[in-house]
Amino acid sequence: MFWHKLPHSDLFESLGEQLIFDKNASLPIGKNVYYLEEGLAALTMLTASGAEKVFMYFKEGNFFGYMRYVMPDERFAESYIPINLNSMVAKTLLRVRAINHEEFFNVIESDPQLYKDFSISLTQNLSNVLEHSYWIASEDASTRLCLMLINFMEKKQEGHFMPRCFTYLEMGNFLSIHTVTIAKIVKSLVSMGVLERHGHSIKIIDLERLRQLAHKEISLAY
Numbered sequence: 001m002f003w004h005k006l007p008h009s010d011l012f013e014s015l016g017e018q019l020i021f022d023k024n025a026s027l028p029i030g031k032n033v034y035y036l037e038e039g040l041a042a043l044t045m046l047t048a049s050g051a052e053k054v055f056m057y058f059k060e061g062n063f064f065g066y067m068r069y070v071m072p073d074e075r076f077a078e079s080y081i082p083i084n085l086n087s088m089v090a091k092t093l094l095r096v097r098a099i100n101h102e103e104f105f106n107v108i109e110s111d112p113q114l115y116k117d118f119s120i121s122l123t124q125n126l127s128n129v130l131e132h133s134y135w136i137a138s139e140d141a142s143t144r145l146c147l148m149l150i151n152f153m154e155k156k157q158e159g160h161f162m163p164r165c166f167t168y169l170e171m172g173n174f175l176s177i178h179t180v181t182i183a184k185i186v187k188s189l190v191s192m193g194v195l196e197r198h199g200h201s202i203k204i205i206d207l208e209r210l211r212q213l214a215h216k217e218i219s220l221a222y
Contacts, residue, residue, distance in 0.1 A: 001057075003061065008113060013097060015035070018095065019095075022090065023091065024089065024090060027089070029064075033099050036096050037060060039093055039095060040058070041057070042056070044087055054173045055132070063121045063122075091165045135175065141177045143214060146220075149214075160207060161203050162204075168186070184222045194210050
């Protein structure tokens, strides 16, 4: 997965109104384009049984809420964006800029560099969706989880950790893996000396071996 801080992020952070959303809040999608300054958000949907599925995650520097304004035909946007089923959910505390869509497009269309920034963000989103789709279609459960650990871990002074919002259920919702299977894989990775459990956190202690597992250079039994 790929997230890149935009070159002109300071300008986007000066537009619109700053809003704060608590963890698990649903973000209103209406007349605004949102620029994510801090935190982690997810595009989700609820299945007929009420289970949450995660399509993609958004980090600092991502835009969302723009799709219906870049579609060539408003009816197309209305048909292919079922807002009654899909929602943006704050997975951590979020700090965003809510920018009126007319103001936003007036600004980026006046400066080629800002338009390029927006294009970079859209390309990142597309790339991440395609990579996620490939994981689900082509990789086995343990490989999917190893890839997710590598792509979402955060480097801290004490080492590499998964953000605490990534519970077994959260990871399972993104990877289309049952939580029982997630637990079995994590237990095997702990036994191999790849991971450690620190309360509700997962610490990666052998990153090289985790990469070998993700690239199928070595196998994992669980």
